[in-house]
Amino acid sequence: MGVEDTEGAVKAAAEAFKTWQFTTAKQRAHVLRQWYNLLEANHESIAEIMTAESGKPLVESRAEVIYGNSFIEWFSEEARRIQGEIVQSPIPTKKIMVVKQPIGVAALITPWNFPHAMIARKAGAALAAGCTCVVKPAEDTPLTALAMAHLAHEAGIPKGVFNIITSDRANAASIGKYLCENPLVAGLSFTGSTAVGKLLYRQCASGIKRLGLELGGNAPFIVFNSANVEKATKGALASKFRNCGQTCVAANRFLVQDGIYDSFVNSFVGHIKDIKMGEGTQPGVTTGPLINHAQFEKVSSIVQDALDKGAKALVGGKSASSLGELFYEPTLLIDVKENMRVYHEEVFGPVATIVKFKAEEEGLKIANATERGLAAYFYTEDVAQMFRISQGLEAGMVGVNEGIISTPEAPFGGIKESGLGREGSHHGIEDYTYIKYVCVGNV
Numbered sequence: 001m002g003v004e005d006t007e008g009a010v011k012a013a014a015e016a017f018k019t020w021q022f023t024t025a026k027q028r029a030h031v032l033r034q035w036y037n038l039l040e041a042n043h044e045s046i047a048e049i050m051t052a053e054s055g056k057p058l059v060e061s062r063a064e065v066i067y068g069n070s071f072i073e074w075f076s077e078e079a080r081r082i083q084g085e086i087v088q089s090p091i092p093t094k095k096i097m098v099v100k101q102p103i104g105v106a107a108l109i110t111p112w113n114f115p116h117a118m119i120a121r122k123a124g125a126a127l128a129a130g131c132t133c134v135v136k137p138a139e140d141t142p143l144t145a146l147a148m149a150h151l152a153h154e155a156g157i158p159k160g161v162f163n164i165i166t167s168d169r170a171n172a173a174s175i176g177k178y179l180c181e182n183p184l185v186a187g188l189s190f191t192g193s194t195a196v197g198k199l200l201y202r203q204c205a206s207g208i209k210r211l212g213l214e215l216g217g218n219a220p221f222i223v224f225n226s227a228n229v230e231k232a233t234k235g236a237l238a239s240k241f242r243n244c245g246q247t248c249v250a251a252n253r254f255l256v257q258d259g260i261y262d263s264f265v266n267s268f269v270g271h272i273k274d275i276k277m278g279e280g281t282q283p284g285v286t287t288g289p290l291i292n293h294a295q296f297e298k299v300s301s302i303v304q305d306a307l308d309k310g311a312k313a314l315v316g317g318k319s320a321s322s323l324g325e326l327f328y329e330p331t332l333l334i335d336v337k338e339n340m341r342v343y344h345e346e347v348f349g350p351v352a353t354i355v356k357f358k359a360e361e362e363g364l365k366i367a368n369a370t371e372r373g374l375a376a377y378f379y380t381e382d383v384a385q386m387f388r389i390s391q392g393l394e395a396g397m398v399g400v401n402e403g404i405i406s407t408p409e410a411p412f413g414g415i416k417e418s419g420l421g422r423e424g425s426h427h428g429i430e431d432y433t434y435i436k437y438v439c440v441g442n443v
């Protein structure tokens with residue numbers, strides 16, 4: 001689809017907003033719950049579609065559908081808890097009311113790495129608030145989005161309330177620009193690369209549009225001397241290799257204190273060798289291919305740059321071409337130095353790097369030495385250290401002795417160049433409502 005189709009979708013969403021905004025919270029809660037029920041009932045088919053279009057192993061696709069559905073369930077409940085305030089007035093004849101209203105048409109641009117959950121996290125909140133949506137899924141994963149839309153209409157979400165614009169790569173930029181600049185669109189929420197996020201930020205400036213940005217991360221994963229190696233290895237594997245490393249909150253830099261370095265590295269190497277990579281529909285496969293050639297080239301070149309500059313691959317370090325052209329071996333690099341790309345860039349692939357440090361302050365300093373601030377992780381059994389480090393880390397989300405932090409109940413989002421706003425939790429609705437102060441005089 002292209003800009004003309006987008007124009008049609010925006011007009012349909014604006015038209016549908018005229019009535020959807022006046023539905024009661026209870027009605028919206030009901031219809032979202034119906035959608036959730038259908039998404040649950042069709043969960044295996046959606047997982048199969050996702051695996052077919054993205055290569056994600058079925059076991060991960062199933063987990064994502066459960067995860068994505070839980071946002072629709074959560075926001076079906078939250079719809080009825082969007083509360084205003086009655087404020088104490090300084091003048092007896094005046095009353096002050098603060099109400100929250102839906103912003104209008106919300107444009108949602110989503111990535112390929114979580115084709116269902118990233119739509120669910122945005123659309124669930126928008127629809128609960130009383131907004132209508134125009135969703136532009138990533139070019140690699142349009143079918144999951146269309147399946148969700150099919151079920152949305154079956155669930156009774158009225159025509160025009162939830163619209164999908166699919167596109168190829170060539171049309172993504174013009175569709176994005178159109179959504180940013182169209183005055184009928186009240187707000188835009190984007191998950192994807194920092195480069196595109198910055199472009200959308202600039203494009204939205206002309207109309208001072210409401211903006212939510214979930215951008216790239218560069219998560220440190222610190223293992224302190226006080227850590228439990230077993231727990232740290234388990235968390236490291238989950239955080240790094242989930243979705244073949246193509247996750248914005250994936251651990252990107254392992255920082256390991258000198259006293260625990262050898263035992264952590266040995267344990268990590270053993271577990272990485274056990275990862276079963278292959279075609280997503282094969283039983284037992286836990287890790288699939290990279291999404292496309294661009295991702296494959298990016299991952300290969302980042303690793304090659306590190307190897308050329310003296311890093312050592314304890315596991316992997318090359319493509320797994322016998323499995324297919326987009327497979328890259330789970331990799332562990334040591335002797336990583338500041339002059340290597342992998343030290344600074346978000347790899348977005350199955351590549352773990354380890355840097356050794358001595359003192360706690362040094363570990364924290366390296367962890368914070370990035371312009372990104374999405375997630376950060378650390379492992380320690382020392383309670384005082386838990387408080388010191390979680391306060392000191394410059395990130396929107398911190399996992400303490402935990403490698404998987406995403407859940408609809410908690411606010412997801414970053415600081416610094418990792419984005420604006422929060423998704424999920426009760427804060428997730430804020431992007432889709434505005435506060436209106438109503439002053440009633442002469443009472």
Ligand SMILES: NC(=O)c1ccc[n+]([C@@H]2O[C@H](COP(=O)([O-])OP(=O)(O)OC[C@H]3O[C@@H](n4cnc5c(N)ncnc54)[C@H](O)[C@@H]3O)[C@@H](O)[C@H]2O)c1
Pocket residue numbers: 109110111112113136137138139169172173174175176177191192193194196197199200214215216217247248295298346347348
């Ligand atoms: N934060 C995340 O969850 C996330 C997700 C995907 C990719 N990434 C990062 O981005 C890198 C590149 O991946 P990518 O190229 O698919 O991400 P991307 O940011 O280019 O794509 C994400 C979405 O934005 C759309 N898009 C692309 N260019 C656009 C434009 N000019 N205007 C409006 N929309 C546009 C795409 O069609 C897709 O829907 C990855 O290596 C990774 O570092 C991050």
Ligand SMILES: N[C@@H](CC=O)C(=O)O
Pocket residue numbers: 113114117246247248249406
């Ligand atoms: N992995 C994130 C989304 C971005 O990649 C999540 O856990 O929700």
